Amino acid sequence: MKTLYAFNAIRKDLDAVIRNDPAVRNKLEAALCYSGFHALVMYRFFHFLYVHRYFLLARILSGLTRFFTGIEIHPGAVIGSGVFIDHGSGVVIGETAVVGDNVIIYQGVTLGGTGKDKGKRHPTIEDGVMICSGAKVLGPFTVGAGSKIGAGSVVLSEVPPNATVVGVPGHIVRIAGRRIDDLSQDLPNPIEDEVTLLKERIDELETKLNELQAKHISE
Numbered sequence: 001m002k003t004l005y006a007f008n009a010i011r012k013d014l015d016a017v018i019r020n021d022p023a024v025r026n027k028l029e030a031a032l033c034y035s036g037f038h039a040l041v042m043y044r045f046f047h048f049l050y051v052h053r054y055f056l057l058a059r060i061l062s063g064l065t066r067f068f069t070g071i072e073i074h075p076g077a078v079i080g081s082g083v084f085i086d087h088g089s090g091v092v093i094g095e096t097a098v099v100g101d102n103v104i105i106y107q108g109v110t111l112g113g114t115g116k117d118k119g120k121r122h123p124t125i126e127d128g129v130m131i132c133s134g135a136k137v138l139g140p141f142t143v144g145a146g147s148k149i150g151a152g153s154v155v156l157s158e159v160p161p162n163a164t165v166v167g168v169p170g171h172i173v174r175i176a177g178r179r180i181d182d183l184s185q186d187l188p189n190p191i192e193d194e195v196t197l198l199k200e201r202i203d204e205l206e207t208k209l210n211e212l213q214a215k216h217i218s219e
Contacts, residue, residue: 006044009081012101013040016084020104036085036105039071043079050075077111080127087133094122100145101127108134114156126161 017030017037024030030037042065050058058075066072070089073079077093080101085091090108093099096119097111109131113121123137126145134152137143144161155170164174172180 006048010041010044012081013037013083016082016102016104020084021086035069035071036088036091039065039069039073039085039088039091040079040083042069043073043075043077046075047077047079077122096120096140097122098124100125100129103128104130106131106133106135106151110136110138112136112138114139123155 014027014030014037017024017034018027021030021034024034042061046058046061046065049061055075062073062075071085071091073091073093074095074097076095077097077099079093079099080103082102083099083105084103085105087107088105091105092110092112094112096113099105099111103125111123111125111131120140123139124142125131125137126143126147128146129143129149130147131137131143131149132151132153135149135155136153137149137155139156141158143149143155143159144163146162147159148164149155149159149170150164150166152168153166153170154168155165157170159165159170159172160175162176163172165172174180
């Protein structure tokens with residue numbers, strides 16, 4: 001049953017190349033010439049080995065796939081069907097990453113961790129997401145179905161469905177085609193938070209200093 005699923009997923013991955021790349025002429029060309037498709041075919045095989053606890057062999061095959069395609073997919077990652085990796089050199093998909101169906105991933109994308117998390121360390125990418133060239137999605141959160149991540153963006157927090165995210169750090173500019181006012185977003189800003197805490201501390205110290213000076217003068 002799992003073998004049948006793998007073959008069905010490979011067929012859908014090939015269909016995804018035809019559907020998403022206007023440069024491809026036919027399925028034979030897609031099957032022979034697209035490194036992203038090759039990487040996914042090999043992933044289906046070494047992920048099967050990984051699930052059946054052939055961990056070392058799975059990692060060796062994963063390394064060979066990276067060498068020949070420039071695409072690094074950890075055997076433990078879970079990837080749906082109909083996925084398209086275009087111009088895939090430099091793509092990295094981490095061990096606990098989950099990628100849904102019909103996801104499009106372009107060159108240089110990283111689905112990675114921050115180095116601070118344990119257990120689930122990598123993102124979950126839901127169905128129909130497009131992640132453009134050079135984008136980094138880092139951490140154990142979810143990117144909602146139908147969302148788009150702009151080229152070069154660094155996404156560090158949850159993304160709702162049908163959102164468009166751009167920038168460093170990534171921020172939402174559209175949801176379901178409706179533009180979002182940047183000022184209305186409650187986005188974390190660690191530098192601003194730190195400055196606010198320092199200012200509050202300084203105000204507190206100044207108040208205590210003034211009280212001590214007043215007490216000294218009165219004495």
